[in-house]
Amino acid sequence: MTASQVIFCQATESFPGQGFGDGFLKILETAVAELGCGKSSEAQNPWALKIPLNAPGQSNAVLPQWINAARTGLKKGGQNPGPMFDTLSITTAGLDTAEGLLERASQLDLQEFFVVGDDPENQPGDPLSLSEECAFPSVTLSSVAAAAGGLMLLNSVRPHPHLGMSGALFSLGSGILDRQSKLLLHRDIRPTVDTPLCAGCGSCLATCIFDAITIRAGRAFIDHQLCTGCGECMTACHLAGISPEDASRIPRFQKQVAEAAFAVASQSRAAQSGSLLYANFLTPVPRQAAGGFGRDRQQPDVKGVLVAADPLALDQATWDILVKGNVHGLRQWSGFLQEPGALMERADALGLGSRQYDLQLRA
Ligand code: SF4
Ligand code: SF4
Known part of the structure; x- marks a missing residue:
C-alpha cells in the first residue's frame, strides 16, 4: 500500500476560542484547495461540509473562520461548497434536537449555510450495504450527506469512550449517519458502574437523557433496557x-464503525464522484470532554489541523501525533482505556485507505 498524503497545518500561535491568525487560515485554505483540486464535483450537487457544533457552553473546537477557510479552499480547488451540516447526537450533549442544532449554529453566526443533516422532517438516504460479518445488513446516511455531490468532514479530535479518539473514521462511519443507524451501531456497547x-x-x-441511570443505596445503577450505549456517562464520571x-x-x-465508514466511502453519491475530504482539528480538549481520568489531563503540545483525502491515513497520523505528544500516556489525554486499534485494522483490511502516510508540514 502506498503512502497517502496528509497535510499538517500546524498552529504556531496561541489557540482559540481566542483565534488563529490570518497566516494559519491561508495555510488551511491552500491545503484544502490542493487536496480538493481535480476531484470530479457535480455542479448540480454541491459539496456538503460536516461541522462539529459541539454543545452549548463548551468551547467550539471548530471555529467559523476555519470553516470559512475550508469553504474558500474548496472553491479555489474548483469545487462548489454548499451546505454546512451537523447531525443529531445520540448522546446527552444537548444537541439532540433539530432546534438545538439550529440555535447553536445561530450563536456561531453560521445559520446562513447551515442545515440539520438528519432533520426528522427529511427522508434519509438509501441503505448502504455492510458485509456479512456485521450484526446488521446496512446503515443509512443522513439526508444531507446522502444528497451531497461531495463531502468534507471537519472533525474536532476528541477523546471517545469506545474508540480512544474520535476523528475522520468515526465521523464517516457514525457521525454522518442518521440517528437510527447510530443507535444500531452503539446498541451492544453498554457501560456498567464499578x-x-x-x-x-x-x-x-x-x-x-435516556433516564437509564438511577441512584440506589448511594451508588449509580444503569438500566441496560434503557441504555443506548452512547458513553456520555463515562465522560461525566470524574472518578x-x-x-x-x-x-x-x-x-x-x-x-x-470501520465497516460503516467503508460503506459510505464506497457507495455514497460523494464517493461515486471521488469527492471526499477530511480535516482533523487538534485543539485543546475542554474539561467537559475529558474522560474519567481527566483531572490531571495533559494536552498535546502540537495543535493545528491535518487535512487528507484518506480518512485512515489521516486518523493514523493524528493518533501518532497524540501518542508522541503525550509523555504521560494517552490515558491522560483521553481519560479512557480504549485505543482505535480494531477500527484502523478493519479499515485497513477493507481497503478504506492506507496506514502509511506522507506527512507534509505547513506552518
Ligand atoms: S447510561 Fe447509557 S444511555 Fe445513559 S449516558 Fe450512559 S451510555 Fe448513554
Ligand atoms: S458520576 Fe461516577 S461517581 Fe458519580 S454517581 Fe455516576 S458513577 Fe457514581
Whole structure:
C-alpha cells in the first residue's frame, strides 16, 4: 500500500476560542484547495461540509473562520461548497434536537449555510450495504450527506469512550449517519458502574437523557433496557466509576464503525464522484470532554489541523501525533482505556485507505 498524503497545518500561535491568525487560515485554505483540486464535483450537487457544533457552553473546537477557510479552499480547488451540516447526537450533549442544532449554529453566526443533516422532517438516504460479518445488513446516511455531490468532514479530535479518539473514521462511519443507524451501531456497547469507585454524586445521572441511570443505596445503577450505549456517562464520571460492561465488545463496535465508514466511502453519491475530504482539528480538549481520568489531563503540545483525502491515513497520523505528544500516556489525554486499534485494522483490511502516510508540514 502506498503512502497517502496528509497535510499538517500546524498552529504556531496561541489557540482559540481566542483565534488563529490570518497566516494559519491561508495555510488551511491552500491545503484544502490542493487536496480538493481535480476531484470530479457535480455542479448540480454541491459539496456538503460536516461541522462539529459541539454543545452549548463548551468551547467550539471548530471555529467559523476555519470553516470559512475550508469553504474558500474548496472553491479555489474548483469545487462548489454548499451546505454546512451537523447531525443529531445520540448522546446527552444537548444537541439532540433539530432546534438545538439550529440555535447553536445561530450563536456561531453560521445559520446562513447551515442545515440539520438528519432533520426528522427529511427522508434519509438509501441503505448502504455492510458485509456479512456485521450484526446488521446496512446503515443509512443522513439526508444531507446522502444528497451531497461531495463531502468534507471537519472533525474536532476528541477523546471517545469506545474508540480512544474520535476523528475522520468515526465521523464517516457514525457521525454522518442518521440517528437510527447510530443507535444500531452503539446498541451492544453498554457501560456498567464499578460500585466501589462510585461515590453516588449523580453527575452521570444528570447527563443521561435516556433516564437509564438511577441512584440506589448511594451508588449509580444503569438500566441496560434503557441504555443506548452512547458513553456520555463515562465522560461525566470524574472518578472513572463507569466502564464498558463487556470490554470484548469494544473491538466489535470499532470494526462495525470501520465497516460503516467503508460503506459510505464506497457507495455514497460523494464517493461515486471521488469527492471526499477530511480535516482533523487538534485543539485543546475542554474539561467537559475529558474522560474519567481527566483531572490531571495533559494536552498535546502540537495543535493545528491535518487535512487528507484518506480518512485512515489521516486518523493514523493524528493518533501518532497524540501518542508522541503525550509523555504521560494517552490515558491522560483521553481519560479512557480504549485505543482505535480494531477500527484502523478493519479499515485497513477493507481497503478504506492506507496506514502509511506522507506527512507534509505547513506552518
Ligand atoms: S458520576 Fe461516577 S461517581 Fe458519580 S454517581 Fe455516576 S458513577 Fe457514581
Ligand atoms: S447510561 Fe447509557 S444511555 Fe445513559 S449516558 Fe450512559 S451510555 Fe448513554
